[in-house]
Amino acid sequence: MPKKIFEVFILFWWCLWSLSGVFGVDELKSVSVTEGESVTLNSDTEIQTDDLIMWRTGHNNILIAKIKENNYKTDFPDERFRDRLKLDEKTASLTIMNIRTTDSGLYRVTSSRSKTPLNTFNLTVYARLPVPVISHSSKKSPSSLSNCSLVCSSVLNVSDATLSWYAGISVLSSISVCDLSISLSLPLEIQCLDDSYSCVLNNTISNQTTHVNTQLCGPCSDFNCCCGFTEAVIRLALSALVGVATAAVLVYEFRSRSLQQKKREQTPSNSD
Structure with missing residues (x-):
């Protein structure tokens, strides 16, 4: 029984792998660009004999460009991209010039030789940023x-x-x-x-x-930074307190020395 379950499991995954080759979803590639610039979407292929490459956009798969190998004739049927599209004649990679924010969306490239898209892109076009x-x-x-x-x-x-x-x-x-x-x-x-x-x-x-x-605004300097009225008053008060304390210490020291001098003058000497 375990062997049967294992065989069924292998068969199941083999079927999924086979179906992915026919109906599989291609990897979505994200591309970002600023409006006014040019961007190239790569087909990742080379045009083969009698190959027809087509580029479509949007969820409705609107055809915007195609090229056929036998005569290298290109066609751009969508008027929105008039004079702004270019196809590489060897790889069929699509270049969008002077890109606009309205060009954002999905882009798919397909080949007549394949049932699945060769590539799918999610293109995001950002507006040019203003200077703050x-x-x-x-x-x-x-x-x-x-x-x-x-x-x-x-x-x-x-x-x-x-x-x-x-x-x-x-x-x-x-x-x-x-x-x-x-x-x-x-x-x-x-x-x-x-x-x-x-x-x-x-x-x-x-x-x-x-x-x-x-x-x-007022500039900062190495020694001072512009300060408010409250901070200036506090600094002035602290300076005054330091000055008063220093004066009190000096007066105390002066009086102490004067008293000691008087005591020495009033005390009789040993020789007397």
């Missing part, structure tokens, strides 16, 4: 009266992006969005500035960085 803009914040909280309040924003609509404040390589704060119809902004409140602060807008494949202009 840094300015003074128009809203200040009572605790920020002595501080510098800034805001970083993206002046154009973005999607799938993250806006972050950096001090050097350290992230101070960040905000992410998947889809946005209004501008994205992120505040920052600090006491003083140096050239290590920056605001970065990034997505999966690109980023835009703006460094803070130190003239927006």
